Amino acid sequence: MDKQEIEIINEGLVEIRVPKFDKVSSSAPVFYNPKMEFNRDISILALQTFQEEIEREISICDVFGGSGIRAIRYKKEIDEVGLVSVNDISSLAIEQSKQNALNNNVEIDIYQKEANIILRENRGVFDVVDIDPFGTPSYFVDSVGYSLKKDSLLCITATDTSALCGTYKEPCIRKYNAVPFKSEYCHENGIRILAGFVSLTLAKYKKYIEDIKLSHSSEHYMRLYIKINKGSKATDDSLACNIGYISHCKKCLYRTAVKGLANPIPGFCPVCGEKLISAGPLWIGKLQNPDFISKMIQKLDEDNSNRKKLNTEDNILKLLYSCFEESNAPITFYDIHVICKNLKISAPKIADIMDEIKKEGYIAVKTHFNPIGVKSDIGIVRLKEIINSLV
Numbered sequence: 001m002d003k004q005e006i007e008i009i010n011e012g013l014v015e016i017r018v019p020k021f022d023k024v025s026s027s028a029p030v031f032y033n034p035k036m037e038f039n040r041d042i043s044i045l046a047l048q049t050f051q052e053e054i055e056r057e058i059s060i061c062d063v064f065g066g067s068g069i070r071a072i073r074y075k076k077e078i079d080e081v082g083l084v085s086v087n088d089i090s091s092l093a094i095e096q097s098k099q100n101a102l103n104n105n106v107e108i109d110i111y112q113k114e115a116n117i118i119l120r121e122n123r124g125v126f127d128v129v130d131i132d133p134f135g136t137p138s139y140f141v142d143s144v145g146y147s148l149k150k151d152s153l154l155c156i157t158a159t160d161t162s163a164l165c166g167t168y169k170e171p172c173i174r175k176y177n178a179v180p181f182k183s184e185y186c187h188e189n190g191i192r193i194l195a196g197f198v199s200l201t202l203a204k205y206k207k208y209i210e211d212i213k214l215s216h217s218s219e220h221y222m223r224l225y226i227k228i229n230k231g232s233k234a235t236d237d238s239l240a241c242n243i244g245y246i247s248h249c250k251k252c253l254y255r256t257a258v259k260g261l262a263n264p265i266p267g268f269c270p271v272c273g274e275k276l277i278s279a280g281p282l283w284i285g286k287l288q289n290p291d292f293i294s295k296m297i298q299k300l301d302e303d304n305s306n307r308k309k310l311n312t313e314d315n316i317l318k319l320l321y322s323c324f325e326e327s328n329a330p331i332t333f334y335d336i337h338v339i340c341k342n343l344k345i346s347a348p349k350i351a352d353i354m355d356e357i358k359k360e361g362y363i364a365v366k367t368h369f370n371p372i373g374v375k376s377d378i379g380i381v382r383l384k385e386i387i388n389s390l391v
């Protein structure tokens, strides 16, 4: 048999070896996706910021470790890090993690267990749990709820964006117990469905989303950094304030958010009378924490001279500035091209539209979800009038 070719990867402060494979897929002998370097770089920055916020040493578990690169980087690149554990169900991944940890001179705990088992056997142990599976994380969220302690951070990735965005409705209902709809802002809705599912699942364990520190939809995945806390009253309050539905009119593009799990959802559009479509239950609370994000940005700015520049640093800064800007903006966003198509006109410059919106005292900010998206508290009727006046 041919000897398996090995590829050497340099990422952050580590060098790892993985079996060479033609295509990144779940059937590769050990999963390593170079495209996720951006995701791992952001994770390092987010965990470092979280550690400084809680002012104590943190223990971390990368529940779906793959080659071990993420856990090895956490151990090597985060200050004040305690126990770092890496887990994977695959024997080959475990072998690679052991070898890669050794080659990088780091000590990490290595487990070969099913994800739900490691989480349940280590209740209250980890300050940070990283859930980065293939596809949906939904099968693991109950165990996260059981396992996480107070003041902890949940990092969670979903790659089943077609379900979360409503391309396939039934899988979203099955996996996230929420109805999606396809729209120009379906990636934002997708993140909201995932956050809503986490919030409702954790509530069983009297745990709640204190704060979403950062969330983003990039390439083929969605990623959230969620501060979790504990307490029945706070859990009840969090659900009451942050869970709801978004209703949308496909005819005139009106949209509205409704708070509450069982409050009446409007059936018809108040602008044009068309039947509304609705998505939810989902998270209607904040998706970004501006303080946390500005600390992450500062980290990149401040130690530039003393450290190795991250390969994806320029893209990270672009994303963080965008997430910072949209942190206090309202739910959903307007896609200017979709509105112009609806009006059957060609699109004026987005900057001119934003200026006019702001002149009237409304918010107008761009969003990382879409380069031609504008987040604003202006209503669709006035926005269309403004756009028409600029043509």
Ligand SMILES: C[S@@+](CC[C@H](N)C(=O)[O-])C[C@H]1O[C@@H](n2cnc3c(N)ncnc32)[C@H](O)[C@@H]1O
Pocket (backbone or CB within 6 Å): 030, 031, 032, 033, 036, 040, 062, 063, 064, 065, 066, 067, 068, 069, 070, 087, 088, 089, 090, 093, 113, 114, 115, 116, 132, 133, 134
């Ligand atoms: C997307 S990869 C992880 C990538 C890794 N976090 C990184 O940043 O490079 C998913 C990994 O989860 C493992 N896995 C799949 N199902 C699992 C389960 N139920 N329990 C534990 N590990 C699992 C796979 O063997 C695979 O290595």
Ligand SMILES: [Zn+2]
Pocket (backbone or CB within 6 Å): 249, 250, 251, 252, 253, 254, 269, 270, 271, 272, 273, 274
């Ligand atoms: Zn309408």
